[in-house]
Structures are given as structure tokens and as C-alpha cells.
Amino acid sequence: MRIVRALARHETRLLVSLLLWTARRTHGAGSGRVFFSYARGEGPLMFGLAFVCVIESLTMSVLLRDWPTVHRIVLGLDLYTVVLVIGMHAANVVRPHILDTDTDTDTDTDTLRIRRGAHVDLRVPLQQIAAVRRELRTTHLRAPSELDLPLGARTTLTLELAHPITHFTLLGRQRHIHTVRFHADDPASLADAITRARTAPSPLPDRPAAA
Incomplete structure (x- = not known):
């Protein structure tokens, strides 16, 4: 039952991502x-x-034209599959990586939010990097304490963490991660932004009130 709920949540996020993509909005926007x-x-x-899924749907429609009930069921499943495939791309677009360095909050809360579509949303405190x-x-060997998030079979950035952080898989399994490899369209800009955020000077303390 837990697995069914996890998969249902994942599909819901895909459908929501499709709506956000249509509306040209980004998930997680903020100051x-x-x-x-x-x-x-x-x-x-x-x-x-x-496109392949659409061709397969048309082919099945021809093959099942003499069985209308089966044809309707298979057509519905095929169309839903097409929607989910497009939703996967939409999730990649509307759920980008986020560097959150809100100057109005304590710098200890600054985080890098590493995402991979609708199934990974890992928050890494900057002080842990x-x-x-x-x-x-372009090749990734599985290791218990490493999280690889390739896109197009490649990763372009590697984070080494000072202390392991907890990551929950799509189905709820807990992992302790000390290395994260992921992809960004512009890895140089993201790496530079992370470096600047980590080395930014701490805000000066308020002056004591006059006696």
C-alpha cells in the first residue's frame, strides 16, 4: 500500500508539473x-x-478495431502514457535546481535544492558542502553513500559533503549521502554561484544601542 501511495504522489506531481509548464510557471519560486x-x-x-507512444497507440487502434471494449481500454491507457511522458519532461523544466540564499534569513538556512524531475528533491544546506x-x-557505479542523478546518461557537477545527509528514494527508502553527482545545463555558472554563496561574508552584527 505504501508503494501504491508513493507512485500515486509521483504521478500527481507529474500532472501538476504539466499544468505549471502550460502556465509557464516554475515550481518553488520565491525571494x-x-x-x-x-x-x-x-x-x-x-x-x-x-511520438513513439502515439504511433503505438495508432497501431493498437487498428489491430483492436474489431474489439471495441478492449480498444477503448487500451486507447485510454496509451493516451495516459503519452500524458505521463510529456509530464516527465514538464517536471524537468518546471522543477529546476534552486540556490536559495535569501538575505532576509539566517545564512545557516541557505540551501542548494537539487532536483531531478518529480522524483528527487534533495535539500543540501550550503554549510554542509x-x-x-x-x-x-557518463558512467556511474552504484555506491551506498553516493547519489547519482544523470540526465541523458551524464552528470556534470559533483558535490562532496562535510557530513552525510538523508535522502529518501521515490518509494521511501532512506539513504545517507555524502556525495551527489547531478547535471546542469550551465554547470560553470552553478558551481560559481555555489562557491560565492559558501564564501560570502557573514553579515555584520548590529551595533549596540546607545546608552
Whole structure:
């Protein structure tokens, strides 16, 4: 039952992302937040997959034309699959990485929000980042304490954390992560922004009130 609920939440996020994409809105917008996209390279692949699904739907319609009940069921499932595929691309677009450095709050709350569509939304406090580097990888070996979020089979940034942080998978499994590899369309800009945010001077304390 827990798995069913998790999958239902995921599909709901895909459908919401599709609505946000249609409305040209970004999920997580707010003061002091800078967005970094990562969906540019995978767009053609996702639309190609949606096109294949449409062709498959048309083919099944021809093959099942003599069984109207089965035809309607299969057509409904095929159309829903097309919507979910487009929703996956929409989620990549409207849920970018976010660097949250709101100057109106305590700097200890500054975070990097690493996202991958509708199924990963990892919040990394900036003070937990030990190092950030540009690193192109096209192969990824699974390791218990590493989180790889490739897009188009590649990652372009690597974060090393000072202390492990907790990550929950799509189905709710808990993992402790000390290395995160992910993709950004402009990895240099994101790496520079993270470095600047981590090394920004602390705000000066208020002057004591006059006696």
C-alpha cells in the first residue's frame, strides 16, 4: 500500500508539473532563489518517446478495431502514457535546481535544492558542502553513500559533503549521502554561484544601542 501511495504522489506531481509548464510557471519560486535548468539536453529524447507512444497507440487502434471494449481500454491507457511522458519532461523544466540564499534569513538556512524531475528533491544546506567541482561523467557505479542523478546518461557537477545527509528514494527508502553527482545545463555558472554563496561574508552584527 505504501508503494501504491508513493507512485500515486509521483504521478500527481507529474500532472501538476504539466499544468505549471502550460502556465509557464516554475515550481518553488520565491525571494532570494536562483534557478538553474538541467532539462535542455533531454527534451528531444522525451518528445521522441512521446511520438513513439502515439504511433503505438495508432497501431493498437487498428489491430483492436474489431474489439471495441478492449480498444477503448487500451486507447485510454496509451493516451495516459503519452500524458505521463510529456509530464516527465514538464517536471524537468518546471522543477529546476534552486540556490536559495535569501538575505532576509539566517545564512545557516541557505540551501542548494537539487532536483531531478518529480522524483528527487534533495535539500543540501550550503554549510554542509565541503567541495563542488565540475566533472563530466557518463558512467556511474552504484555506491551506498553516493547519489547519482544523470540526465541523458551524464552528470556534470559533483558535490562532496562535510557530513552525510538523508535522502529518501521515490518509494521511501532512506539513504545517507555524502556525495551527489547531478547535471546542469550551465554547470560553470552553478558551481560559481555555489562557491560565492559558501564564501560570502557573514553579515555584520548590529551595533549596540546607545546608552
